[in-house]
Amino acid sequence: MxxxxxxxxxxxxxxxxxxxxxxxxxxxxxxxxxxxxxxxxxxxxxxxxxxxxxxxxxWLTGDSGTDGERGTFAAAADLWHSVPVDQLFPPTVRGDGAGPGGSDRTWTRIAVAPDSGCAGAFDPLLGKVLAPVGCERLLRATYTDATQSHVTTVGLLFTDADAEAMRSLDDRFENEDLGSRTDLVPRPYAAKGTAAAGFTTEQRATWTVSVLTDAPVVVYAVSGWADARTVDEPQPAEAAMASGATTAPAQAGLGHEAKGLADRIERGLRKNVTSPTERPS
Structure with missing residues (x-):
């Protein structure tokens, strides 16, 4: 209805x-x-x-203090076995502006040491200084400059330490000026049949040691002449690079060789690190 x-x-x-x-x-x-x-x-x-x-x-620039860096610190510890040697120690390293007066440098790798522990790799006193951070693995390679006049060994010491221990070692190097002591010079790696065949402890001319605080790694380099000439007293790279330095290593630019190559190997190390969550399966 x-x-x-x-x-x-x-x-x-x-x-x-x-x-x-x-x-x-x-x-x-x-x-x-x-x-x-x-x-x-x-x-x-x-x-x-x-x-x-x-x-x-x-992390790439070396700044510290963020929570995310704890992840990169741990990731960096694995680089010695997860990254190919050609990425850690490239066959050729460019050093734009790395030479005296801002001149360019190019280094060619001539030898790579088998990865190893640290037994016998350092002079006893330097080994004692580094002992608190331990030794997970030691990687080394030796390079020559474009003229094959100089040879430089660069090393990456992967430690067993945490961030606090690395900071403590860095503080000790800084406060006690350990990087300038001629009784704490790293040993070179000499390889038969190369320009570095005669690069032994008596041929060490300049060196540099860098203790990273955002990765469990100590980066170092030591330079000398390729003609196996001996050096009475090696000079820290920073001192050899100083304006007005007149020592033979300084005049030859060997401080720039050690510092320039070590810096670029360190930069490459930082570029190779990835966060654990980003690692390919």
């Missing part, structure tokens, strides 16, 4: 609320909300990317 006019309940339907776009056309609210959700998600992804980039960037 049809109810009399005006006595029935009106039929009400609920459609999607509408908003308007920039041209005045109706646009469902659902689309607007979806757009906002997408934009918000994009901001989250961008923010995470910036945070991750900041953590990686700080």
């Amino acid at each position: 049809t109810p009399p006019p005006g006595t029935g309940r009106p039929v009400v339907t609920f459609g999607q609320p509408e908003t308007y776009d920039d041209q005045g056309r109706p646009r469902p609210l659902r689309a607007r909300l979806r757009g906002r959700a997408v934009a918000a998600a994009g901001c989250v992804v961008l923010g995470l990317g910036l945070i991750g980039g900041a953590v990686t960037g700080s």
Whole structure:
């Protein structure tokens, strides 16, 4: 039975609320909300990317103090067996501006030592200084300059230490000026049949040692002449690079050889580290 006019309940339907776009056309609210959700998600992804980039960037430049660096510290400890030797010690290393007066340098690898422990790898006193951080693995390679006049051994000592122990060793090197002591010079790696065949402890001319605090690694380099000439008293690389230095190693630019090559091997080490969550399976 049809109810009399005006006595029935009106039929009400609920459609999607509408908003308007920039041209005045109706646009469902659902689309607007979806757009906002997408934009918000994009901001989250961008923010995470910036945070991750900041953590990686700080490690590459040697800055310290973030939680993310604990992950990179642990990741760096595995590089000695997870990264090919040609990445840790490239066959050719460019040193733009690394020579005296900002001249360019190029070093060519002539020998790679088998990876090993530290037994017999250092003079006894240097071995004693390094003992508190332990020795997980020691990697070494020897390079020559473009003229084959100089030879430089660069080493990567992967330690067993945590960040606190590495900071303690770095503080000791700094406070006690251990990097300048001629009784704490690293040993070179001499390889038969190469320009470094005569590069023994008596041929050590300049050296540098860098204790990393954001990785369990000690980076060092020691340089000498390829003609196997002996050196009465080696000179720290920083001193040999100083303006006005007149010693034979300084005049030959051997301080730049040691420091320049060590710095670039250290940079390569930093570039090779990846966070554990990013490692390929």
